[in-house]
Every structure is written in structure tokens, then in C-alpha cells.
Amino acid sequence: MKPLSRRTRFIYLAVSITAFLFTVPVAVFYASGYRFNGLSFVETGGVYVSVPLSDASVFINGKEEGVSSLFTRSFYTDNLIAGTYAVQVSREGYYPWVKKLTVEARIVTDVFAFLVPQSTLIREIEIREGDTASTTRAVSKNEYNAFVKAFARKIVSAPTQGGVATSTPVDTRAGAELYVEDGNLIVRWMKDSQSVPSSFCIKPSSCVQEFFIEKGRETTTNAQFFAGGVVYSTKESGIFLAENDVRPVPLVVPLYSRPGAQFRIVNGALIVKDGLSFYDISGF
Amino acid sequence: MENSLEKNPYLHVGRASDLTGKNRTLYRVFEILPGLLSFGTLFGLVALSFFAPALAAYFTILFSGYWVFKTIFLSVHLWHNFKRLRHNMELDWQARLLNLKYQDILHLVIFPFANESYEVLAESISALQKSRFPKEQIAIVIASEERAGADAKSTALRLQKEFKDQFADVIVTVHPPNTSGELPGKGSNIAYAAKEAKERILDAKGISYEKTLVSAFDVDTVIYPDYFACLTWYFLTEDDALHASFQPVPLYNNNIWNAPILSRVLAYSSTFWQMIQQEMPERLTTFSSHAVSMRALVDVGYWQKNVVSEDSRIFFNLFMHYDGNYRVVPMSYPVSMDANVSQSWFGTVGSLYKQHRRWSYGAENIAYMLFNFMHNPRISFSKKWRLSFIQIEGFWSLATHPLILFAVGWLPLFIGGHTFNATVLSYNLPIVATWFLTLAMSGLVASSIFFMYLVPQRPHEYSWRRSITMALQWILVPFTMVIFSAIPGLDAQVRLLFGKYLGFWVTPKNRRTQPVVQKN
Numbered sequence: 001m002k003p004l005s006r007r008t009r010f011i012y013l014a015v016s017i018t019a020f021l022f023t024v025p026v027a028v029f030y031a032s033g034y035r036f037n038g039l040s041f042v043e044t045g046g047v048y049v050s051v052p053l054s055d056a057s058v059f060i061n062g063k064e065e066g067v068s069s070l071f072t073r074s075f076y077t078d079n080l081i082a083g084t085y086a087v088q089v090s091r092e093g094y095y096p097w098v099k100k101l102t103v104e105a106r107i108v109t110d111v112f113a114f115l116v117p118q119s120t121l122i123r124e125i126e127i128r129e130g131d132t133a134s135t136t137r138a139v140s141k142n143e144y145n146a147f148v149k150a151f152a153r154k155i156v157s158a159p160t161q162g163g164v165a166t167s168t169p170v171d172t173r174a175g176a177e178l179y180v181e182d183g184n185l186i187v188r189w190m191k192d193s194q195s196v197p198s199s200f201c202i203k204p205s206s207c208v209q210e211f212f213i214e215k216g217r218e219t220t221t222n223a224q225f226f227a228g229g230v231v232y233s234t235k236e237s238g239i240f241l242a243e244n245d246v247r248p249v250p251l252v253v254p255l256y257s258r259p260g261a262q263f264r265i266v267n268g269a270l271i272v273k274d275g276l277s278f279y280d281i282s283g284f
Numbered sequence: 285m286e287n288s289l290e291k292n293p294y295l296h297v298g299r300a301s302d303l304t305g306k307n308r309t310l311y312r313v314f315e316i317l318p319g320l321l322s323f324g325t326l327f328g329l330v331a332l333s334f335f336a337p338a339l340a341a342y343f344t345i346l347f348s349g350y351w352v353f354k355t356i357f358l359s360v361h362l363w364h365n366f367k368r369l370r371h372n373m374e375l376d377w378q379a380r381l382l383n384l385k386y387q388d389i390l391h392l393v394i395f396p397f398a399n400e401s402y403e404v405l406a407e408s409i410s411a412l413q414k415s416r417f418p419k420e421q422i423a424i425v426i427a428s429e430e431r432a433g434a435d436a437k438s439t440a441l442r443l444q445k446e447f448k449d450q451f452a453d454v455i456v457t458v459h460p461p462n463t464s465g466e467l468p469g470k471g472s473n474i475a476y477a478a479k480e481a482k483e484r485i486l487d488a489k490g491i492s493y494e495k496t497l498v499s500a501f502d503v504d505t506v507i508y509p510d511y512f513a514c515l516t517w518y519f520l521t522e523d524d525a526l527h528a529s530f531q532p533v534p535l536y537n538n539n540i541w542n543a544p545i546l547s548r549v550l551a552y553s554s555t556f557w558q559m560i561q562q563e564m565p566e567r568l569t570t571f572s573s574h575a576v577s578m579r580a581l582v583d584v585g586y587w588q589k590n591v592v593s594e595d596s597r598i599f600f601n602l603f604m605h606y607d608g609n610y611r612v613v614p615m616s617y618p619v620s621m622d623a624n625v626s627q628s629w630f631g632t633v634g635s636l637y638k639q640h641r642r643w644s645y646g647a648e649n650i651a652y653m654l655f656n657f658m659h660n661p662r663i664s665f666s667k668k669w670r671l672s673f674i675q676i677e678g679f680w681s682l683a684t685h686p687l688i689l690f691a692v693g694w695l696p697l698f699i700g701g702h703t704f705n706a707t708v709l710s711y712n713l714p715i716v717a718t719w720f721l722t723l724a725m726s727g728l729v730a731s732s733i734f735f736m737y738l739v740p741q742r743p744h745e746y747s748w749r750r751s752i753t754m755a756l757q758w759i760l761v762p763f764t765m766v767i768f769s770a771i772p773g774l775d776a777q778v779r780l781l782f783g784k785y786l787g788f789w790v791t792p793k794n795r796r797t798q799p800v801v802q803k804n
Contacts, residue, residue, distance in 0.1 A: 003364075009563070009564070012357055016357040024350075028346070031341070046708055048711065078708060107707060108710070110706070194702055
């Protein structure tokens with residue numbers, strides 16, 4: 001038995017090269033977002049949805065893309081012709097989250113599903129020894145004093161001068177800052193425009209450096225980043241949790257509907273002060 | 285040897301520092317070349333990933349595709365050699381010699397020997413004893429090292445005494461230490477041993493150099509019964525056999541069942557690579573356990589004594605000496621050797637790394653080859669070009685391809701920047717590359733099947749679970765490619781690049797239990 005002849009090896013080589021030359025350009029075009037449609041190539045884009053919880057169903061234009069699990073928390077859908085798509089994420093016991101996303105050719109529009117539970121637990125905070133009950137939360141005197149001290153810090157709503165904010169941010173997180181100016185709530189991207197996240201982009205090719213979460217409708221008194229969104233209080237209606245995303249339609253959920261109520265985030269917990277009482281809101 | 289050096293004063297150049305003036309500079313440039321190419325490729329890709337991530341991503345997709353078809357192409361060669369190997373193992377080579385005049389052929393078998401145990405060497409010699417080829421045509425050289433001390437010497441003498449009457453001759457040579465111009469190691473030892481054997485056996489008995497085939501075995505090389513009949517057949521039927529070396533396929537079967545998983549995968553990866561090369565003779569250079577005529581050895585001045593890679597360097601020596609009229613004949617017949625095993629798991633990992641670094645240090649042949657090509661107008665341009673391309677591409681791909689496939693190629697995703705990360709290309713790069721790499725895994729399935737056919741039957745002390753592990757062990761290949769091919773490859777090339785030359789490192793021959801040798 002002889003080694004492979006030069007002729008046989010040449011045939012193997014030629015077949016391999018031919019297969020390479022046919023396959024790889026297809027792979028390159030595919031990877032770039034080109035799809036064969038009818039008799040021509042079309043450019044497509046995609047949507048990437050991140051889901052924070054398991055057992056949430058993801059829909060694009062009403063078609064289910066999948067259900068999140070412990071190991072699958074993101075869904076990438078490609079082959080989408082440029083246009084507007086309705087992305088919905090639903091989970092039992094949570095507000096339905098819907099977002100209208102603009103898909104552009106060869107670009108992936110990414111979005112973080114903002115899931116807020118429909119029922120949160122509101123418990124009054126009391127100083128006492130013993131177990132926490134369903135309607136009250138028992139804390140030590142030291143903890144209680146920490147809440148008192150947190151609320152002693154004043155949040156000042158500042159005016160603007162010639163469109164330039166004169167206030168300091170009420171909160172900062174990962175390059176974004178929250179401002180309360182003239183009773184409006186604004187989120188600003190403080191890094192360069194090249195790194196602006198998709199939540200600041202009405203569509204992938206059109207991003208802004210700032211947008212309003214609350215503008216003119218009510219008077220914002222305080223705001224902080226919390227639970228993947230922004231919690232804020234207004235003079236007129238109480239406390240809300242809002243989505244931090246410029247794209248329509250941002251989800252805003254009332255958390256504590258009593259005018260004049262104030263809040264602070266103390267050790268990661270959302271604490272509300274209403275009159276002389278303190279409340280803990282949990283369940284996020 | 286003097287004649288050979290008169291003909292080519294650069295025949296035994298070991299490194300740039302052996303030369304002076306412009307020649308030294310030129311040789312140094314050639315030493316730098318492999319590292320420059322490999323690091324240039326990797327740094328170039330890192331820079332491309334940063335400054336033009338889309339281009340880098342396209343390159344990764346192209347490269348992954350290239351890897352798939354290369355895997356398939358090589359697997360076809362492996363499959364063919366597998367069939368040829370099995371066919372050759374079933375042939376009655378002794379019967380094939382009947383019509384040939386082989387009675388005047390002498391096989392001189394050199395076992396270079398340092399501190400290895402009596403059992404390892406005794407097993408190798410015992411296998412010669414079981415050879416079907418006439419033992420009176422086999423002479424053994426136990427090539428010991430003086431620096432190994434009294435114990436090694438007494439082992440060598442004990443073996444000589446035990447086996448002396450069963451072969452044409454058994455001699456012990458003692459390689460003196462600290463000889464000027466030599467690098468301590470196998471090359472200098474077997475060169476000394478071959479010269480001694482020539483004088484003490486061939487010259488003393490008037491045996492022709494042209495009729496003597498010298499096998500440069502490792503101390504753990506165990507032959508199959510028809511090995512020397514097969515080798516003799518190739519030698520007698522090959523045109524212009526004095527201008528050829530003969531290369532068997534090393535199977536690491538001696539201790540394969542008790543070797544750790546990494547050793548097994550790496551050992552048989554080497555076997556498979558050798559099998560693939562056997563189907564591409566023009567790419568083949570000499571490796572462990574090759575055979576060469578004494579005529580050629582005398583002409584070229586034996587193995588080079590001042591290099592690490594003497595197994596492959598002898599091919600280049602002969603290629604240069606005979607002005608390109610030299611080749612390696614693939615035998616497609618196995619010898620059995622030891623998989624690399626140390627006393628502990630970490631020791632084995634260290635040994636494997638050093639062994640592969642030493643093999644990768646074969647890149648030192650590139651400088652030797654290019655330098656000699658420039659000084660030898662008698663070798664045709666096409667031969668120079670082909671061999672240069674094969675060698676340079678081989679060491680470049682060894683050091684860079686695993687890293688491109690499993691690390692650098694994915695960099696655009698991490699350093700490509702915000703704009704690139706928002707593109708469909710960025711999201712599809714891992715998907716498409718994964719498709720290709722999964723397809724390339726078919727090569728691993730083939731490896732697993734061939735492996736299970738080539739290893740000896742499972743010893744009784746191991747359960748079927750061991751067989752399952754051995755079949756599945758090939759999933760480690762992506763890891764071993766990076767850690768034991770690319771990294772030691774780069775390590776070796778860095779040493780050449782900076783002139784921090786590597787010394788010879790003896791692979792330890794440890795066995796956890798007594799070996800299982802013969803395939804049933």
C-alpha cells in the first residue's frame with residue numbers, strides 16, 4: 001500500500017479550497033447581517049433583550065422568542081429588516097414591559113427588560129425587639145436613628161441658568177447622573193458620546209446625552225437609581241419607580257401614593273417617610 | 285567529516301555565535317525570524333482588534349473556516365495513513381524479504397542512555413530479541429554518558445553481558461563530558477556512539493558503510509517483531525536509498541494505559557501529526573527513531589553535537605551536504621515508545637511542557653536552513669523555496685494558530701469598542717466562529733476512533749471506565765493546543781529571538797507500572 005499519490009492529494013486540496021471559497025464568503029455575509037431575500041441580498045439588523053429574571057416570556061411583534069431561565073437570560077434575534085418592532089417581556093406577577101425599538105441595518109439594538117412586581121410589600125418600621133411581622137418591620141434603635149439621620153439630609157431642587165444645570169447630581173451610577181432641576185427629573189450621560197448606552201438612543205444612530213424621566217407634569221423632589229431603574233418622589237403624588245430608558249414607552253410604577261412622602265435608600269433598602277412614620281418598601 | 289566540512293564549512297553551525305562578521309549577523313536575523321513572524325502575527329491581530337475590529341472579526345471568521353477545511357484535509361490524510369499503518373502491520377515483512385538480497389545488511393541500533401532504569405532499556409533490547417529479522421544482523425550500541433556516573437555504567441555493562449551473545453554485537457560507549465564545541469545531550473552522545481561503533485564494529489569486521497543502517501532510537505523505543513524486516517525492505521527497494529532516511533511512526537504505547545490523560549492526548553497528538561506527515565513525504569523531516577545509512581552519517585560527520593534538535597537537524601545536514609538530493613521515506617510502520625510520565629501530576633505537566641518546548645525548538649533549524657541555502661547555489665531554487673515555506677509555515681502555525689482560534693481571534697469582542705459591539709457582526713462573530721469550531725471537532729472524533737484502534741488492549745487492572753475516559757479525552761485538545769503547543773512554541777521562539785539558547789533536556793522515562801507493549 002503506497003502513500004497518497006500527488007494526484008489524489010491535489011484533488012483533496014482542490015476540493016478543500018473550493019469548499020472554503022464557497023463556504024467562507026457565505027459565512028462572512030451572514031455574520032455581517034446580509035440575508036438572501038427573494039432574488040437579492042438585504043441588510044438586516046437584530047435585537048438583543050436582556051432579562052433579569054427566570055420564567056419571563058420574550059415576544060417580538062407578538063411572536064414568542066423564548067422563556068428566560070437560570071442559564072438563559074438574554075435573547076438575540078437577528079434577521080430583522082430595518083423598522084420598528086414591539087418587544088414585550090411578561091412574567092406572572094410583574095407589570096408587562098413593552099418597548100418599541102427601532103432596528104437599523106447591520107446594527108443590534110439592545111435593551112434591558114425592566115420588570116417591576118405588581119405587588120410590593122410596605123411595612124411600617126418600629127423600634128422593638130422581636131420578629132418582623134407582615135405589616136411592620138422591627139428594627140433596633142440604632143437602625144431607626146440611621147433612618148432619621150438619612151432623612152435629615154436635604155435634597156435641593158436647583159434652577160438652571162441659560163440651560164446649564166447649576167445643581168449637583170442627586171445620584172450617580174456607571175457614567176449616568178440624575179439631576180433634579182426646576183422640579184424636573186433628568187438623567188444625563190456624563191462620558192463621551194461614543195460610549196453612550198442604548199438606553200440613551202431613540203434609535204441606534206440617534207442618541208442623546210440627556211433625557212427627562214419627569215418633565216413638567218409633577219414637581220420632583222428627590223431621585224435615586226434603584227432596582228434597575230430610578231425611584232423618585234413628587235410633591236403632588238408620592239413615590240414612583242421609573243424605567244431609565246429614553247425609548248417609548250418608559251414604564252413608570254407608583255410605589256407609595258401619598259403626597260409629601262419622602263424616600264431615601266438606606267443600606268440598599270427603600271425607606272419612606274410619611275409624616276412621622278417610616279416605611280420599608282420591599283419585594284423588588 | 286573533514287571532507288564534508290571542506291565542502292560546506294557551515295554544515296555544523298549550531299547558532300549565530302559560532303560565526304563571525306556578516307555571517308553572524310545574517311544567521312542572527314534568521315534566528316529572529318520565527319519569533320518575529322509569530323509575535324508579529326499575534327500583536328498585529330491585537331492591534332487590528334483595537335483599531336479595526338470589524339476587519340479583525342472578518343479575519344477570525346475566515347481563519348475559523350480555514351481551520352475547518354484544514355482539519356478535514358488533514359484528517360483524510362490521517363485516515364489514509366491509519367489504513368496504511370494497519371495494512372503494513374499485518375504484512376509478513378520477513379516473507380517479503382525472501383526475494384531480496386538482505387543477508388549482508390547490518391542494523392546498528394543506538395540506544396542513548398543517561399540515568400534511565402535497567403528495566404526501561406532491558407525492555408527495549410528484549411523487543412529486539414523478539415525481532416523476526418536475523419539477530420546476527422543486528423548490533424546494539426548502548427550509548428552511555430560518563431557524567432551519568434557509576435550506576436549507569438554498571439547498568440550498561442550488565443545489559444551488555446546479558447545480551448551480548450544474542451546479537452551480532454553489543455557494545456557500550458561512554459561519551460566523555462565537557463567536550464569542547466558540544467552541547468550535552470542526545471546529539472553529542474549518539475554522534476560519539478556512532479563513530480565508536482563504526483570503528484569498533486564496522487571497521488574492525490570490514491562491514492560496508494553502505495550496507496549498514498543506523499537506527500537512532502530513544503532509550504524507550506520498543507520495536508514490533510517485523511520492524512527491521514520492514515525497514516530492510518524499504519532500504520533495499522527504495523531508489524537511491526543512501527540519500528534517504530527512514531522514518532517509522534512513533535506510537536506511545538509502552539505506558540499509554542497508565543499515563544495521565546494529558547500525557548495520552550499529547551502523545552497521540554504527536555503520533556497523529558507524524559501519521560499525517562507520512563502521507564506528505566515532502567514535508568517529512570527525521571524525528572525520533574529514524575534510520576539512516578552509515579555511509580550518509582560518515583559523509584556528514586554524524587549527528588550535530590551542538591544543537592538541541594539533532595533528530596531533525598540530521599535531515600537538514602544531509603540535505604545540505606547532498607545539495608538537496610536527500611529525502612525522508614515514510615515507513616508507515618510503528619515503533620512503540622513511552623508517553624511522557626513523571627512521578628506526580630504536576631511533574632508530568634512540567635515534563636510535557638519542557639518536552640514540547642524542546643520539540644518546538646526545532647525552529648532553530650530555520651536559521652540553519654536559510655543560512656545554508658544562501659551559501660549553497662547547487663540546491664535548486666524550487667527546493668529551497670518549498671522547504672523554507674514548509675518549515676517556516678509549520679513553526680509559525682504551531683505557535684500562532686491555537687492562540688488565534690481560542691484567544692486572540694475573539695479579542696474584537698472585548699477591545700473592539702462600543703461602536704463595534706453594537707454591530708450585527710459583533711453579535712454573530714462568536715456564533716459563526718463556534719459553528720466552524722464545532723465542525724472542526726469532527727477531527728477530534730476521528731482522533732478518538734483511531735486512538736482506540738491503535739492502543740493495546742485494556743489491561744485487566746483497568747475497568748471499562750478507563751476506556752470511556754480514553755475515548756473522551758480528545759475534548760482536551762483545544763486546551764492542549766494552547767498550553768502545550770502554542771505557548772512552548774512561542775517560548776522556544778522567544779529564546780531564539782533574544783539569543784537565550786535552550787539546552788538539551790532529557791525527557792524522564794518513568795513508568796507507574798510495568799509496561800504493556802505489544803498490540804494484540
